[in-house]
Amino acid sequence: MGDEVSSNQQEPEMSQLKPDPIGRTALAVEITNRLRQMILEGVMQPGEKINEKALTTQFGVSRTPLREALKVLAAEGLLELIPHRGAVITRQSEAEIAEVFHVLAALEGLAGELTAQVASDAELAQITAMTEELRQSYAQTDRPRYFRINQAIHQEILAASGNDTLVKSHELLAHRVQRARYQANLTPQRWRAAVEEHEAIAKALAARDAETTSRLMRDHLLQKLTSIRVKS
Amino acid sequence: MGDEVSSNQQEPEMSQLKPDPIGRTALAVEITNRLRQMILEGVMQPGEKINEKALTTQFGVSRTPLREALKVLAAEGLLELIPHRGAVITRQSEAEIAEVFHVLAALEGLAGELTAQVASDAELAQITAMTEELRQSYAQTDRPRYFRINQAIHQEILAASGNDTLVKSHELLAHRVQRARYQANLTPQRWRAAVEEHEAIAKALAARDAETTSRLMRDHLLQKLTSIRVKS
DNA sequence: TGACATAATATTGAATTCATAATTCACTTC
DNA sequence: GAAGTGAATTATGAATTCAATATTATGTCA
Known part of the structure; x- marks a missing residue:
């Protein structure tokens, strides 16, 4: 019964990246995305x-x-x-945020390890370039740009790990603390330290030192947590 | 607007653990659980x-x-x-299962680290006792009991970490590979090695050696992956 | 005046109904 | 006889309707 479903569906290399050819997104997923965005942006x-x-x-629906969208967002923990x-x-206590950060640190640690091992040279070069951009945005005290590049670097390292499950798991949890992340007060000291941590990570990656990259990324995340804690 | 909602809702210690007193579970969650079970058990x-x-x-609904249940299970990746x-x-390729195991290994590594640090002596004693049971079930070649105790130990270590986010994240991913886990062929060599790994973990935990516990748990999971890989 | 009980209202949970897209099957045509 | 086209069927997507529970309002009694 399930066989014919199996047989007529081959997966050579990259088979179905686009299950939805053109313009037809289900309402439920549309609503899910918009609601999620609203929550993450603090509208709600x-x-x-x-x-x-x-x-x-x-929404006019x-x-x-x-x-259905609410069910999904509940499953995501929002x-x-x-x-x-x-x-x-969901109201997040300090303790819960700390919990999430600990898990994120473990995940990013794994990402660093994997990326150091399997990323292409081009990907590593890209990360190095982005890190230089990060340094620039810091030098120019351009906080929005810094935040953007910072997030892009993290995503790039995750993606370069080649582990899509890791990317998705990380994404799920990162959503949960995105609000807190934005609210984190970036003191001059912390900002400078963060930039240096990123440069150390880029260096370790370039050297393909998995062990060090892993540890640095892990610690980087945990530092971010402490910087949030000290707020208010 | 959201203020009055926030203000009249205090969270002293343990406020709402039971949102649903007795017998009235929403149909959707009931269906979600039953469907999930069916998928995990291989009925589907x-x-x-x-x-x-x-x-x-x-189901008679x-x-x-x-x-709604389907949406949730889709969000869970099933x-x-x-x-x-x-x-x-979802059909799981070898590669995807490997991905999940890598993430699980990172999560259990974190669990080991945290548990070694924060678990109560009673909890650690419990884990040690369970590990002895595991040895017994191995000595008696009682596979069902071994599987049960094995899973219980992992859960206990997770729970003792005190990080509920970690527990939930782990649970989500563990679901995804539960099928593969059951199918893993437990060769005599692998079985013995697994028991010894568990004993090493219990020992490291008893010594509250976070570093070692973390590494052992991580490696233990990765070993489990290889034992799955060699099947067929 | 304040607390409790009861009725009215509003909101959520679930079933049904309607609309739309995909699949199947028969028929035509080459 | 095989391939392709079009109609009929079936399944999914979404709105509406109905039912059950919770919340609010009202009134009574102490």
């Missing part, structure tokens, strides 16, 4: 209760796809679904 | 297409909660949703 505050009806009118009482944006 | 084979109508009659063409059980 933690602890806030979600009113389904209000959102349906805002029915409750059915909206509720919402908490309470039976018969609706969904609330 | 990878690559198999899911027929919504058939499942609704089987309407399509609405079923579809299903793949193709627009207008339904859901198929």
